[in-house]
Amino acid sequence: MIISVIGAGSCDEGVYAIAEKVGDLIARKGAILITGGLGGVMEAASKGAKQAGGTTVGILPGSRKDEANPFIDIPITTGLSHARNVIVVRSADAVIAVSGEYGTLSEIGIALKLGKPVVGLRTWDIEGVVKATSPEEAVEKAFELIKMH
Secondary structure, eight states: OEEEEEOOSSOOHHHHHHHHHHHHHHHHTTOEEEEOSSSHHHHHHHHHHHHTTOOEEEEESSSOGGGSOTTOSEEEEOSOGGGGHHHHHHTOSEEEEESOOHHHHHHHHHHHHTTOOEEEESSOOOTTEEEESSHHHHHHHHHHHHHHO
16 A cells, blocks of 8 residues: 655744554555655654654655655655645545645645545645644544545
8 A cells, every 4th residue: 555645845843743654554554655756744654654654655856865864765756846736646545634734735636636545634624634633633534445445
């Protein structure tokens, strides 16, 4: 199973802690984590997954692997800038959005358009996004939606 965690490239400590816990739980449930590979929510989720023994994939916007945060096992360079968001969500069985800005909004829209299950945690309030109130609930709902999908 592959789960994408999407969110802003910079975030406050509270959001960072939430994303880190989401990554931890994804890895503990045996799924592979995909993010955009940079900082903020992407780094936090990758850190949580990596520390829990999981595998992390970063779909990078640029052409250099060293742009990836230090918790990415498999950096994939695209040279696509924001267009890489399509790859981040298309590669996943489910998407968990943690907070986020317009890049996250675009990924949510793409995921919904592609029919991917999306769980939202302190993020955009959009029809089709399943709301969660904790990292535990977000990950549990993502796995449930994958089974139903």
